[in-house]
Amino acid sequence: MRIALASMDTRGGVQPYVALAVGLRRAGHDAWLVAPSDSAALAAEAGVPHRPLSGSVEEALRSSGGATERGTLSAMRYSAAMIGERVSAWSREALAACEGADVIAGGVGGMVVALSVAERLGRPFVEAHLQPLGAPTAAYPGALFARTPRWLGGLGRRLSHHLTEAGVWMPFRGAMQSARERVLGLRGRPRAHLGWPVLYGFSSRVVPVPAGVGRAREVTGYWTLPLAESWAPPPTLAAFLAREGPVVSVGFGSMASEDPAAVTALVRGAARDAGVRAVLLAGWGGLAPAADDADVFAAEALPHEWLFPRVAAVVHHGGAGTTGAGLRAGVPAVVVPFAMDQPFWGSRVAALGVGPSPVPRAKLTRAALAAALRAAVTDPAMGARASSLGALLREEDGVGRAVSLLEAVGRG
Incomplete structure (x- = not known):
């Protein structure tokens, strides 16, 4: 055929x-x-x-x-x-x-x-x-x-x-x-x-x-794309993830921002307030932390199938594919929907009990994101539900x- x-x-x-x-x-x-x-x-x-x-x-x-x-x-x-x-x-x-x-x-x-x-x-x-x-x-x-x-x-x-x-x-x-x-x-x-x-x-x-x-x-x-056999994480990323303490992934994919620097500062502040380190995926929004920030690892993009299972929670925009990758990884998700179908996927994550209520981009503040991050990384029942659902999805x-x-x- x-x-x-x-x-x-x-x-x-x-x-x-x-x-x-x-x-x-x-x-x-x-x-x-x-x-x-x-x-x-x-x-x-x-x-x-x-x-x-x-x-x-x-x-x-x-x-x-x-x-x-x-x-x-x-x-x-x-x-x-x-x-x-x-x-x-x-x-x-x-x-x-x-x-x-x-x-x-x-x-x-x-x-x-x-x-x-x-x-x-x-x-x-x-x-x-x-x-x-x-x-x-x-x-x-x-x-x-x-x-x-x-x-x-x-x-x-x-x-x-x-x-x-x-x-x-x-x-x-x-x-x-x-x-x-x-x-x-x-x-x-x-x-x-x-x-x-x-x-x-x-x-x-x-x-x-x-x-x-x-x-x-x-x-x-x-419909999940297999990770390329030749792909390997940068040694600096592996070392960052190996350090003690929870790490979250933060990225908004193709969602471009009018002020990427302000969004980056908000994310850095929220992660600091929540007591987590962050892998920041720049995406098309151009997120970029300060070079001297030891608690943030920045990359243009990383394979979700590799990264997401290795972090404590995932912050993303609620795109259909990214939502699926987060659910398959078996970790809680904080969805920050921008537009289109993204609020729908954020509502599904919350309804399944595998993430807190979505934080719409229009209402995104440092305090709101920090509170959602704390819930995602400290709620044992939420983590258990996410892990169980991820295991079932990976069997499909x-x-x-x-x-x-x-x-x-x-x-x-």
């Missing part, structure tokens, strides 16, 4: 699809990644062929002026403008990049372009999501409406899923329809995904998805299950 995996997203949104490609290739299939050019290094490190699209998501977000710090509406407006102006070019490029595929798959970031490309090529498109989209339920709110008031009850929570579905697609609908007509020569609504199962790259122990009506919904477990083979389902689609 030949399969194209499409993702126009940040590194955290692309990496699960690289993991799927690795699993497919190990199973003997020809799988490749279709993503913007800044995913080239990630794909190359994993041994996955990359058919690039123009532009850089990282450059776009670094120059966003902190749009994600201002919340979901600001992030959606910026994303709509950024992606909207690229959809036509990406559609032409993806049409060539997906040529020869038997199956095309992707989540929201890939569907913006590749769903219509699959239709143009006459190939099935498999929705492969990192969030619980298209599955309304009264059990929990929609991914974009984590703060749905409890007094609205089950009906309100179910409605929030429909509002999430509308909110996910509304910013891109016009650009998508224009590209369908002018670039791909298609009319009407996309339909290449109809009749095929929907895959979800997380665990039902974290988010149970209701059974589908008409279309199967398969929650496979997390999300990639293997997804590969089997994609193979079934390839067989028709």
